[in-house]
Amino acid sequence: MVYDGKYINMTLVQPSPELQINIRKELNEDINTRDRDLQHIKEWLMKQPHLPDTWDDTRLMTFLRGCNFSLEKCKRKLDMYFTMRAAIPEFFTKRDMNLPELQALSKIGQGPPLPGLTPEGRRVTIMRGLDKNIETPNLGDLMKIALMVGDIRLEAEEVGVAGDVYVLDASVLSPQHFAKVNPTIVKKFLVCVQEAYPVKLKEVHVVNATPLVDTVISWVKPFLKEKIRNRIHVHQNLESLYKFVPQDVLPEEYGGTAGKMSDFNEQWIQKLKDYTPWFKAQESVKADESKRPGKPTNYEDLFGLDGSFRQLTID
Structure with a gap:
């Protein structure tokens, strides 16, 4: 609209x-x-x-x-x-969700901000992959999409929330994926998010964790500010997540009652496409x-x- x-x-x-x-x-x-x-x-x-x-x-x-x-x-x-x-x-640059490479990523992963807020007024975003057997995706393009979502929120979608909560689903993370991570692009992304965006990151929750998650967190922590490092929580089950994020905010795929994760993701993919002229102008x-x-x-x-x-x- x-x-x-x-x-x-x-x-x-x-x-x-x-x-x-x-x-x-x-x-x-x-x-x-x-x-x-x-x-x-x-x-x-x-x-x-x-x-x-x-x-x-x-x-x-x-x-x-x-x-x-x-x-x-x-x-x-x-x-x-x-x-x-x-x-x-x-x-x-080239922030066009209609491009084949970005469309392909939208089919193998999801990362929508959820419509509801926590009782404290925080926005929750869930990020997950859909297939453990795929090749390691282009991290730069994944990060591009994440920043596109951030810029849309910055432009028109938020009037003032109390901060952000990210839920990262590690269920499809494999050693093969991690081995192909480019640390340079990861550091650029983390510096950009921490230093350039007005994000108040309150909590990071990792769900469906495997032993590999500890390795990943240890590797990425030097790139993070201390206050963010102290806000990372790893969960072995969803019950412990509910202590931080109420079920009425979470989608059905995570035991919640807010709706379907897949529906939220489709709405955001369409929104990204609708904003194509705006991204070009920016x-x-x-x-x-x-x-x-x-x-x-x-x-x-x-x-x-x-x-x-x-x-x-x-x-």
């Missing part, structure tokens, strides 16, 4: 007015000063020669919320967001290092790509 140039739908339930009050407290959002903070960020953005002159209020407010209304943190994160869009073209929205005051960003320094990655060790 298109309205006034924007794609509108009702896929994601938003916080109730009562819950919004609690979320605002958690995010340090003062309704009496937030418009002033927003204007400050808009004026700052217009003075940065290497960044886009203007950006819509909705996304800027989301960045402020993600930074707990710290103006300096918001500026750093916005600068990094536009910088990443130039630094990692493999994530931010390709030019990025930092221009030739205009940055002072020293241009060195992308290798940005990602720490110094060849020091640990080798994968799989039993």
Whole structure:
């Protein structure tokens, strides 16, 4: 559905007015000063020669919320967001869900944000593969799709939630898949998500865990901030997951009552296709290092790509 140039739908339930009050407290959002903070960020953005002159209020407010209304943190994160869009073209160009390579990935994996919210007002996303016997998929394209979903949420889908919860289903993960992981692309993705997106990652839950999961977590932890490392929970059964994520938020495939995971995924794949013109228009929205005051960003320094990655060790 298109309205006034924007794609509108009702896929994601938003916080109730009562819950919004609690979320605002958690995010340090003062309704009496937030418009002033927003204007400050808009004026700052217009003075940065290497960044886009203007950006819509909705996304800027989301960045402020993600930074707990710290103006300096918001500026750093916005600068990094536009910088990443130039630094990692493999994530931010050719974002067209109609392309054969992206369509193929949509048939072997699912990763939709769920429509409901936890009692705390957090958005839950479940990510899972569907077939253990497939070849290792193109991780760069999988990460591209994940960031496409993130940008849609940033653009129009969220009015302010209390954070994100990710449920990662490890049931189809195999040593053969892990052995072919490119650590460089993983680090780029994790740096991008942690430094450039206004995401408040509250919990990561790994379900259907096997002994291989411990190896994967140990390998990826050096790429994560300490507070995120401490928020990873591994579950041997779904009953322990329910202590964190209520069943009325989860899909039927995970013992919940919210609907079918496959239906949610199909809705999001269609949404990604509907946004194709928007993604195309957004390709030019990025930092221009030739205009940055002072020293241009060195992308290798940005990602720490110094060849020091640990080798994968799989039993």
